[in-house]
Each structure stands twice: as C-alpha cells, then as structure tokens.
Amino acid sequence: MGLSGTYFDLLELLERQETLDPGDFLSRLQSAYRTGRITYLGGLIASARLRPHNIHDSHQRNSLHLARSLNRKAAFEQIASLLPGLQPVELKAWQRSVNRDHRIVGYPLPGRQSCLLVELNATAEGLAAWRRAHDRDMLSLGTLLNARLARASTDAQLEAARARPLTRRERETLAWIAAGKSYWETAVILGISERTIRHFMANARQKLDVVNNAQAVAEAVWRGLIPRLVEPESP
Numbered sequence: 001m002g003l004s005g006t007y008f009d010l011l012e013l014l015e016r017q018e019t020l021d022p023g024d025f026l027s028r029l030q031s032a033y034r035t036g037r038i039t040y041l042g043g044l045i046a047s048a049r050l051r052p053h054n055i056h057d058s059h060q061r062n063s064l065h066l067a068r069s070l071n072r073k074a075a076f077e078q079i080a081s082l083l084p085g086l087q088p089v090e091l092k093a094w095q096r097s098v099n100r101d102h103r104i105v106g107y108p109l110p111g112r113q114s115c116l117l118v119e120l121n122a123t124a125e126g127l128a129a130w131r132r133a134h135d136r137d138m139l140s141l142g143t144l145l146n147a148r149l150a151r152a153s154t155d156a157q158l159e160a161a162r163a164r165p166l167t168r169r170e171r172e173t174l175a176w177i178a179a180g181k182s183y184w185e186t187a188v189i190l191g192i193s194e195r196t197i198r199h200f201m202a203n204a205r206q207k208l209d210v211v212n213n214a215q216a217v218a219e220a221v222w223r224g225l226i227p228r229l230v231e232p233e234s235p
Contacts, residue, residue, distance in 0.1 A: 006032040007137050014144045022056035022149060029141060030058040033134055036102075036119030039066070040142070041079065042149055043113060049211070050076070056149075069095070082106040083113045088135055090127070091117070103127050107138050109146040116142040164207045166225055173200040175226045178217040 010029060014020070026038045038058040041050060049071050055063045070076065075094040082089055091104045101123055107116040116138060122130060166174070169190070176186040183201075187194040201213060208219045220226050 007141070010141055011144065014141070014148055020148055020152075022145070023058065023060045025145060026056060026058035027060070033137070036121060038119070039070075039117040040145065040149075041070070041115050041117065042146065050079075079106070079115065079117075082108055082115055084108075088131065088139070101126075105131065105138075107135075107142050109139075109142050114146045166204055166207055166220070167200075170200045170204045170207075171220070171225055171227055173197055174204055174217060174220050177201065177213055178221065178226055 010025070010032065013025065013028070022040060026040060030036070030038045040056040042054040042056075043051075050067050055066055055070070057063070057066055070079065072094065074092075078091045078094065082091070085108050088105055088107045091106050093102050093104055099121060101121050103120050103122055105118045105120065105127075107118065109115055118138060120127060120130060169192075172190060173186055176189055177183075181189065183194050183197045187197045190197070201216070204220070205211065205213070205216045208216050208223075210216045210219055217226075
C-alpha cells in the first residue's frame with residue numbers, strides 16, 4: 001500500500017480513538033492522500049433520499065446543504081448505481097466546474113449501502129496513477145470507518161428505541177399498513193377512527209426517524225417490531 005506510515009496512523013486512529021469525529025478523520029484522510037473533498041455517505045435506503053445525519057464531509061460543511069446537493073437527480077442516480085457494486089468507479093461530476101480535471105471516484109463500502117466519494121484534481125493519466133497507488137487504502141480505511149460508524153449508529157438507534165418505544169397500537173397500525181391496508185381499512189379493522197390511525201402513523205414515523213410510511217414499514221420490519229397479524233373474522 002502507498003503511504004504506508006500514514007495508512008497505519010489512520011488505521012490506529014480508527015481502532016483506538018474512543019470517540020471518533022468522522023469529519024476530522026476524513027480531513028486527515030484528505031490531507032494524507034492529497035485529494036480534494038472526501039464525503040462519506042452511510043446507510044442509503046433504496047428509492048429514498050440521503051438523510052443529513054448519514055453524511056460526513058472532510059470540509060466540515062453543513063450536512064443539510066450537502067444532502068440537498070447530493071439528492072439532486074444527477075448526483076443521486078450515480079450514487080444509487082454505485083452502491084450495489086464492488087469496485088471503485090469514476091463518476092461524472094454533477095456540478096459545473098471551470099476545471100476540466102475535476103474528478104470524482106466513488107468507493108462502495110460493504111454492509112450498509114455506504115460509500116466514499118473522493119474528489120481529485122487530476123488528468124485522466126494522473127487519476128489512473130493515483131488510483132493504482134491508493135485504491136486499496138481508500139477501500140480498506142473506508143470499510144473500517146463504515147464499520148465504526150455502523151456500530152455507533154446501531155447503538156444510538158437502540159438507545160433511541162428504548163427511550164421512545166412504539167406503543168402496541170402504533171405497531172398494530174404499522175403491521176396493517178405493511179399488509180397493504182389503507183388508513184380507512186386499518187381503522188375499520190382496529191375499530192378506531194381514521195384520524196386516530198393517521199395520528200398513530202405520524203407518531204411511528206417520528207419515533208423511527210423516517211419521512212414516509214414505506215420507510216417506516218421497512219425500519220419496523222428491520223427492528224422486528226411488526227406483530228403477527230390475524231385477519232378479523234367476517235360477520
């Protein structure tokens with residue numbers, strides 16, 4: 001691996017630092033490998049949007065502003081196509097630049113639909129040489145960063161879930177929505193008003209930290225919160 005001393009310094013930082021600042025780590029990575037901005041995207045949900053708290057940036061930019069930029073069609077479609085892959089890919093720059101040598105390499109990371117986006121100012125030949133020297137380092141350090149953030153994210157989610165658990169009615173409502181029932185059908189099944197069903201779903205979305213019902217169902221299924229359903233008997 002290139003820059004072996006620096007690589008092992010960064011590796012030690014990932015393994016031993018008790019509280020990791022992702023933005024600071026990415027800044028160190030950028031400085032060590034002489035790149036432009038490096039962005040980490042974690043836990044992208046298919047057909048949804050990038051959420052600000054899943055984005056870290058070596059320039060310590062406002063994550064909400066960065067999320068808006070990356071959610072634009074030209075960027076989001078490339079990122080979504082990168083995630084299922086195994087190999088680094090050069091992406092088309094999604095922002096206009098006067099610099100024709102502005103390039104972006106995407107590194108898909110295993111396990112969480114995550115990736116690193118590394119910006120470089122290089123000719124095609126310079127980029128190829130840089131990648132031959134450093135692709136393995138980027139994939140290795142990116143994978144370890146991803147694992148570290150995944151553990152922290154899982155711990156935070158479990159803590160939040162314990163602090164704000166779904167009620168029995170909220171879980172039942174989610175289960176019937178997951179089964180394809182409308183708000184009105186769910187209200188009839190549970191014997192309550194449609195307005196109350198909407199209230200339960202709004203509470204569930206907030207507690208699960210998602211923005212729509214499809215994401216709420218996916219998150220609840222992943223956490224094992226959906227109860228087994230029994231269709232009501234016909235009169």
